[in-house]
Amino acid sequence: MRIPLDQLCVKSGVLCPRCESLVRSGAVTELDIEVMRALLRAESAPDFRFLRESGYVRSVKLSSIVVVQLDVPGVDSRSLLKLAKHLEGELGSRVRIINSKHASTKDLVRSIIQPARVLGVNTLWLPDGTMEYVVRIPKSDLRYLPAPQEEVESLLSMMVGTNVRIRVI
Numbered sequence: 001m002r003i004p005l006d007q008l009c010v011k012s013g014v015l016c017p018r019c020e021s022l023v024r025s026g027a028v029t030e031l032d033i034e035v036m037r038a039l040l041r042a043e044s045a046p047d048f049r050f051l052r053e054s055g056y057v058r059s060v061k062l063s064s065i066v067v068v069q070l071d072v073p074g075v076d077s078r079s080l081l082k083l084a085k086h087l088e089g090e091l092g093s094r095v096r097i098i099n100s101k102h103a104s105t106k107d108l109v110r111s112i113i114q115p116a117r118v119l120g121v122n123t124l125w126l127p128d129g130t131m132e133y134v135v136r137i138p139k140s141d142l143r144y145l146p147a148p149q150e151e152v153e154s155l156l157s158m159m160v161g162t163n164v165r166i167r168v169i
């Protein structure tokens with residue numbers, strides 16, 4: 001598995017100067033290290049051999065859910081669900097795994113806010129030249145969001161890289 005830190009540093013817990021500087025600069029968080037350690041342990045299991053060709057992107061903690069973003073080529077969603085269940089046991093909280101390989105913004109949003117339905121994702125161009133996404137969901141599905149609406153909006157903004165708003169219809 002491709003990770004931003006050295007595998008030896010992650011497995012041992014003792015960071016070399018390069019890895020330590022990445023942690024101090026904020027490019028890698030303690031949550032990232034914990035998730036990478038769990039993924040490296042899972043990589044040796046026969047069910048998760050697909051992790052050898054995958055790459056770790058990032059992980060974000062949202063109230064009670066850890067969202068892990070991976071680049072996994074050619075893997076079905078059933079294997080990712082099995083990996084999420086395995087990571088839930090190791091990390092002690094609910095885990096969502098997002099495959100960012102060939103994922104559009106709508107697919108990324110859909111995988112984060114499921115089981116709530118996505119009616120559409122619109123691109124809104126603002127007068128100052130910036131853009132933001134507006135995610136439309138039905139009012140009846142507002143209760144199915146994995147966290148409060150403001151937290152989900154901030155998570156989506158971090159994952160997509162631009163401002164994201166949720167509009168309830």
